[in-house]
Amino acid sequence: MLRRIDKVLLEQENNLLKNDLDADYAALGEKLARSDVDIELLTQAAGKFQIAVPSWGTGTGGTRFARFPGEGEPRNIWEKLEDCAVINELSGCTDSVSPHFPWDKVSDFSELKEKADAYGIKWVSVNSNTFQDQTGQTASYKYGSLSNTQKASRELAIAHNLDCIEYGQKLGAKSLTVWVGDGSNHPGQQHFQRAFERYLASMEEIYKGLPDDWEMHIEHKMFEPAFYSTIIQDWGSNILAAMQLGPKCKSLVDLGHHAPNTNIEMIVSRLIQFKKLGGFHFNDSKYGDDDLDSGSLHPYQQFLIFNELVDAEYRQQEAFGPAYMLDQSHNVTDPAESLINSAIEVQRSYVKALIVDREKLYGYQDENDALMASLELKNAFNLDVSPILAMARLRKGAAIDPLAVYRKSNYRENMAKERPRDPNATGSGIV
Template identity: 50%
Template sequence: MKITTDHIHSSNKPLEISHAREFNFLAENLEKKGLNVEALIQKIQALQIAIPSWALGTGGTRFGRFSGGGEPSTLIQKIQDVGILHALNRSSDSISLHIPWDIPQDYDAILQAAAEVEISFDAVNSNTFQDQADQSLSYKFGSLANNDKSIRKLAIEHNKEVIRIGEKLGSKALTVWLADGSSFPGQHSFRKALQNTYESLLEIYQELPSDWKMLIEYKPYEPYFYSTVISDWGTSFLLANKLGDKAFTLVDLGHHLPNTNIEQIVATLMTEGKLGGFHFNDSKYGDDDLTVGSIKPYQLFLIFNELVTGFEETSNPTPAWMIDASHNLKDPMEDLLQSVEAIKLAYAQALIVDRKSLEAAQDGQDVGQGQEILQDAFRTDLRPLVRESIRQSGGAISPIQSYRDLKVRETLIKERGKDSKASGL
């Protein structure tokens, strides 16, 4: 299935009058505050969120997976699904592949399929957290951190292969997340595991093309529950600093212990020029991978508040933006549309913060006023502004309503079958 401009036009038509009324009212109020609405729209349009190939199918838990049907069973189908999302929201112009779940068999065909739906390739992700069917050695006790040099070598070569695949597709970054760790005291040496990881990453880093980045992800627990080798942003930052200018920390919103101040982490990393990217999701207890903004929308806004400030005050390069979620209850494409909208809404809210007044409140120790300024921006309903940015880009005023009205899932089930399942977890 491919979404055309005629589809978008027909789905927008019933909404045009009410949307125009809501947007014009909001725009007038924003202009009264001295905000340039057209400049805001351009910034919102420029924020593009990569879609991970593994999120296009129904996720799973340790207990089961409940497919909704019509899932993309090939890489080309995954690209086509991202094309559907991008046609609807004009905000998801790239796909992030997970290797070896999505190794291209015909690069020309893959590149052509992507070009047909205006999709490029974001960061490529390596996978050393599970053994593959034909794998000669096991990652059961670690990969890049493993005491066995031959197993480390296997993991290193896999990451190098992922880089080569990414080069053929036009990617510019490698994301490394390690499951390596321990579940029991005494299982391994903390220092040796970290040193092994650094030496392994260094060998991979030296393979990076000159215009690439290495994004180092962290996670405090799971699948191991006593220690994780790269357990927090500080360890990732340490490794990135030691590796060099092309290495950065990647922040996954779910990869934190409860009540961690993620916005402070973001501010610190941007100050040091080492914030490389984001994996957006939401959580209640841990790495829940829930829809972005479904649990902690104010935290998401506060994170973007620090990002917007960092864009103005630091030389940190533009981060890579990507959703990273996996669940087994909702239509995955509806979830992705909701997530992208939540991200853009939080960004828009951060853009209207009165920064001069906030700085004055901070300098004057006016705690109450600082809170008022932030909450005024957060409580301003900017959904009409986000919708207008999408409409002006050629997308649907209400992407998820259009997705349903156009019966996208029903059509995909007819085309692919109700038992079609995506590769990955």
């Protein structure tokens, strides 16, 4: 497999930490064994866990006012793929990339797939972009795309999504994620019902173009850039649309796309119950759609979400198999470092949720023993499972301490030399 991180360096760093890891792993194994939990089963599960990296997340994000590009950040999909490969080499749990079109469009998709194969990277859900006009575009998305009052704009948006499916097929992806910024900024600007009808009619045309083994995932967002009303503003509109479109259409949950203090884990449960949970965009937020590093602010909420996901696994619920992906914007950190750390934090929540004694929890719930039910979850959450995650990485040939190896490799400094920044690039923000 083609590698970007020196294998000798990685092994040297791992050898320095292995004895301590073995000791910590053995101690944790003894502690778990007292509760009849097999640490080896948890380590195997951690090793199998994978979460996709967004191609756009490898670059520096921005605010509405300014963007401060980092040194050596990728300038195209080839360089984004290179960074994604490094993230996977070190974390061991990010073996797939989600592309965004037309940003990541290339002239030869077979060549792109071959390069990804060489890195051991797969392609997952493709994302369409109808929230901004492209150079030479014949109709505008200023007043919406799939719900636009102008037929030409709707047809252009439909055609673009169908093109994305075609690109995804060439890469080996199996799903299309559709998010639109359609909505209104002033009361009375838009007829709510007619706009939703136009959206559904457009989505029906895209749905017809799905291959038999594909899914379409609808992503909702409460606001931005439409600040008064949004076409798919919450999970209610999301699931209504998904139910009308058909069994191959499901809802996608982005952790930042909810009103403050929303019970996201209950939404996840509802979507599982009605076989409409398509996948996740993991991130964190303080005020709104902040796209902060996963688990950086609300790790317990992330754990509670995985409690519902692991519960569905345990109960072997029908049509359950959500796709996991990070969706973050990195303004003050190295994107690769944030993605490595976030992937591990999501993996951490998954492993902790596996520790919960399901039958004991069900018993407390049936007996209405609120305190003991809560403590069953808290006991799992409070346990430090770092040795399990590190051992899973070691066994897969990844790094015991990924960030330390990344920094010692001088990868970012080397990329700064190979990828000189465009001196004419604007520092404008997202306006």
